[in-house]
Amino acid sequence: MASNDALTAPVAIIGGGPVGLMLAMNLDFFGVRSLLINTDPTTRWLPKGSTHNARTLEHFRRLGVAKQVRALGLPPDYPTDVGYFTRLNGWELARLKMPSESEKQRAVASAAATDQTPEPLLRCNQMYVERFALEHVGALPSVTLRFGWQCIDWVDNGDHVAVEIEELATKRRESWRCGYIAGCDGAHGIVRERLSARYDGVTLKQDYLGGPMLNSHVSAPEFYRAVRAPLCWQYWSVNPELRGNIVVLDGRGELIMTTRLNALDEQVPEADIARRLCAMIGAEIPVKFLGHSAWIAGHVRVADYFARGRAFMAGDAVHLFTPAGGFGMNTGVDDAVNLAWKLAAAVQGWGGPDLLATYETERKPVAQRNTAAMGQLTRNIGAVPIGEDMEKDTPAGAVQRRVAGDYLAGFGEEFASLGVQLGARYDGSPIVVPDGTAPPPDDPFRYVPSACPGGRAPHLWLKGRLSLFDRLGRYFTLIRFNPVRDVRGLEAAAQARGVPLRLLDVELPEGRDLYQSDLALVRPDQHVAWRGDALPDDCAMLVDTVTGRFARRTS
Ligand SMILES: Cc1cc2nc3c(=O)[nH]c(=O)nc-3n(C[C@H](O)[C@H](O)[C@H](O)COP(=O)(O)OP(=O)(O)OC[C@H]3O[C@@H](n4cnc5c(N)ncnc54)[C@H](O)[C@@H]3O)c2cc1C
Numbered sequence: 001m002a003s004n005d006a007l008t009a010p011v012a013i014i015g016g017g018p019v020g021l022m023l024a025m026n027l028d029f030f031g032v033r034s035l036l037i038n039t040d041p042t043t044r045w046l047p048k049g050s051t052h053n054a055r056t057l058e059h060f061r062r063l064g065v066a067k068q069v070r071a072l073g074l075p076p077d078y079p080t081d082v083g084y085f086t087r088l089n090g091w092e093l094a095r096l097k098m099p100s101e102s103e104k105q106r107a108v109a110s111a112a113a114t115d116q117t118p119e120p121l122l123r124c125n126q127m128y129v130e131r132f133a134l135e136h137v138g139a140l141p142s143v144t145l146r147f148g149w150q151c152i153d154w155v156d157n158g159d160h161v162a163v164e165i166e167e168l169a170t171k172r173r174e175s176w177r178c179g180y181i182a183g184c185d186g187a188h189g190i191v192r193e194r195l196s197a198r199y200d201g202v203t204l205k206q207d208y209l210g211g212p213m214l215n216s217h218v219s220a221p222e223f224y225r226a227v228r229a230p231l232c233w234q235y236w237s238v239n240p241e242l243r244g245n246i247v248v249l250d251g252r253g254e255l256i257m258t259t260r261l262n263a264l265d266e267q268v269p270e271a272d273i274a275r276r277l278c279a280m281i282g283a284e285i286p287v288k289f290l291g292h293s294a295w296i297a298g299h300v301r302v303a304d305y306f307a308r309g310r311a312f313m314a315g316d317a318v319h320l321f322t323p324a325g326g327f328g329m330n331t332g333v334d335d336a337v338n339l340a341w342k343l344a345a346a347v348q349g350w351g352g353p354d355l356l357a358t359y360e361t362e363r364k365p366v367a368q369r370n371t372a373a374m375g376q377l378t379r380n381i382g383a384v385p386i387g388e389d390m391e392k393d394t395p396a397g398a399v400q401r402r403v404a405g406d407y408l409a410g411f412g413e414e415f416a417s418l419g420v421q422l423g424a425r426y427d428g429s430p431i432v433v434p435d436g437t438a439p440p441p442d443d444p445f446r447y448v449p450s451a452c453p454g455g456r457a458p459h460l461w462l463k464g465r466l467s468l469f470d471r472l473g474r475y476f477t478l479i480r481f482n483p484v485r486d487v488r489g490l491e492a493a494a495q496a497r498g499v500p501l502r503l504l505d506v507e508l509p510e511g512r513d514l515y516q517s518d519l520a521l522v523r524p525d526q527h528v529a530w531r532g533d534a535l536p537d538d539c540a541m542l543v544d545t546v547t548g549r550f551a552r553r554t555s
Pocket of ligand 1: 014015016017018019020037038039040047048049050051052126149150151152184185186187188189190215295314315316317321323325326327328329330331332
C-alpha cells in the first residue's frame with residue numbers, strides 16, 4: 001500500500017467524533033499537521049451526551065475556545081436541576097439542585113485564590129459542541145479534513161503508516177503516508193479491529209440502563225406549558241408502568257428522551273414513542289421527532305491495550321461507558337490531550353523513544369478507574385425501589401414515594417463527581433518522578449487538589465484574576481514559587497535536549513502552600529511531572545525521565 005506519490009501527514013486521525021476533533025485541535029495547538037478522516041460528511045445531528053465536565057472545559061480553555069463552547073449550552077439562567085417524579089405532573093420524588101450557568105460564573109468570579117477550577121462543568125449537548133469543533137477545525141490550516149471519507153485500510157510499516165481512504169460519495173481513493181495513526185473511530189472502528197484489541201469487562205443486564213435503549217430527539221415547545229413542576233435540566237419519570245428520562249437541550253423545546261427497548265432492532269412506531277413521552281409527563285402535548293438512535297446501555301468495558309507500534313486508540317475505541325455520570329466522552333477527550341503532546345514530541349523530535357508507550361501506561365488505568373465508578377452509578381440507577389402503589393394517594397403510596405425519593409436524593413454524586421473530573425492521576429508512570437509523598441486517596445466523587453507528582457496541577461487564581469492555567473507554557477512549565485531558587489540547571493538541560501520549557505514565577509503564598517514546594521515541573525497536559533524545593537543534581541536525568549528517554553536511567 002501507499003505508492004511513492006502518496007500524500008503525507010505526520011498524524012492520521014481516524015474518526016471525527018468529539019475525541020478525534022479534540023485530538024486534531026490539540027495537535028494544531030502544538031503545531032503538528034494532521035489528516036482527519038470521518039465517514040459522515042458532517043457531525044451527527046443526534047443528541048447524545050449533555051455533560052462536558054470541568055476538565056474538558058479546561059482543555060477547551062487552553063485551546064482558547066471555552067467561551068464559545070459555553071455559549072452553546074443552556075440559556076444562562078436555566079437551572080440545571082435533576083428532578084425525579086412519578087410522572088412530571090405527578091409527585092416529585094427528589095430534586096438535586098444544581099446551579100445555572102450564570103450562577104456558576106458568579107461563583108467563579110468570586111472564588112478564592114485556590115479554587116479548584118476556572119471552568120465548572122457545562123450542560124451542553126455534544127452535537128452542538130461537535131458542530132462547533134468541526135467548524136473550528138475546518139479553519140485550521142494544519143488540519144486536512146476528509147469528512148465523507150472512510151479509512152478502508154491501514155498498515156503499520158515500521159517507519160510509517162500507510163493509510164488508504166475512500167470518499168463515500170464518489171468512491172475516489174487516496175493513499176496517505178503518515179507518521180502515526182490515531183483510532184478515534186468509536187466502538188466498531190477499523191483501528192481496533194486491525195489491532196485485534198478486545199474490550200475486557202462486563203455489560204450489565206438490569207431493569208434500566210442495562211440493555212437496549214432508544215434515544216429520541218424531540219421538538220415539543222408545548223413541553224414548558226404542560227409541565228407544572230419547576231424547571232429542570234433533566235427530568236426522570238419513575239413509576240411501575242414506565243421509566244424514562246428527558247434531558248433539555250436548548251431550553252426552548254428541543255429534548256432528548258430515553259426509554260427502554262426490548263431489542264436493539266425493535267422498531268417502535270413514532271406514535272408509541274409520543275404516547276410514552278406524554279405518559280412520562282402525565283399530559284398530552286404535540287410532539288415532532290427529529291431523529292432516533294438505538295444503543296446498548298450497561299457497558300463497563302476497557303480495551304486490553306491502547307496502542308501498538310505506530311497506532312494509538314482513544315475514546316470509545318478503547319473504553320465503553322454507560323451514560324451514568326457523563327464520563328465517556330470526557331474520558332476520551334482527556335485521552336486525546338494525553339496523546340497529543342506525546343505525538344507532538346515524537347514528530348518534533350524532542351520526545352524520547354519511550355515516551356509514546358506511556359500513553360497506554362497512563363490512560364488505561366484512568367479508563368479502568370472511570371468505568372468502575374460509572375459501573376457503580378449504573379447499578380445504583382438499576383436498583384431504584386419502585387413500589388406498585390407509588391402513584392396512589394394512599395399511606396402505602398406515600399411510604400413508597402418516600403423510600404424511592406430518599407434513594408434518589410443520594411444520586412448527587414452522579415452529577416457532581418469532581419474526583420472523576422479532575423482527579424485522574426498518573427502515579428507509577430515512568431515519566432512522573434515520585435517525591436516520596438502519598439497522593440490523596442482516590443475518590444471518584446471528591447477531588448483533593450495536590451501537587452504530588454502525577455496529578456493535574458492544582459489550579460490557582462493569580463494576581464489580576466488570571467488563571468494559572470492561562471499562564472502555563474504550551475509545553476513544559478517550571479513554576480517557581482520562591483524567586484531565590486536557581487533554575488538555570490534545568491533550563492540548560494532542557495535546552496540541550498531541545499525540550500521546550502518555560503519558567504513561570506508565581507509569587508503567591510497560597511500557591512506555595514498548595515504546591516508544598518518551591519518548584520513544580522508541569523507537563524504540556526498540565527499534570528505535575530516533578531516537584532521539589534531545589535533542582536536535582538542531575539537535571540539532564542530529570543529532563544530525560546519526563547520526556548521518555550530512559551536508556552541512561554536504566555543502564
Ligand atoms: C445517550 C448517551 C448519552 C451520553 N452522555 C454522555 C455524557 O453526558 N458525557 C460523556 O462524556 N459521554 C456521554 N456519552 C458517551 C459519548 O457519547 C461517547 O463516549 C463519545 O461520543 C465517544 O466519542 P468518540 O469520538 O470516541 O467516538 P464516536 O463519537 O463514536 O465517533 C467516532 C467517529 O468515527 C467515525 N468512523 C468510524 N469508523 C471510521 C472509518 N473507518 N473511517 C472514518 N471514520 C470512521 C464515525 O463515523 C464517528 O463519527 C453518552 C452516550 C450516549 C449514547
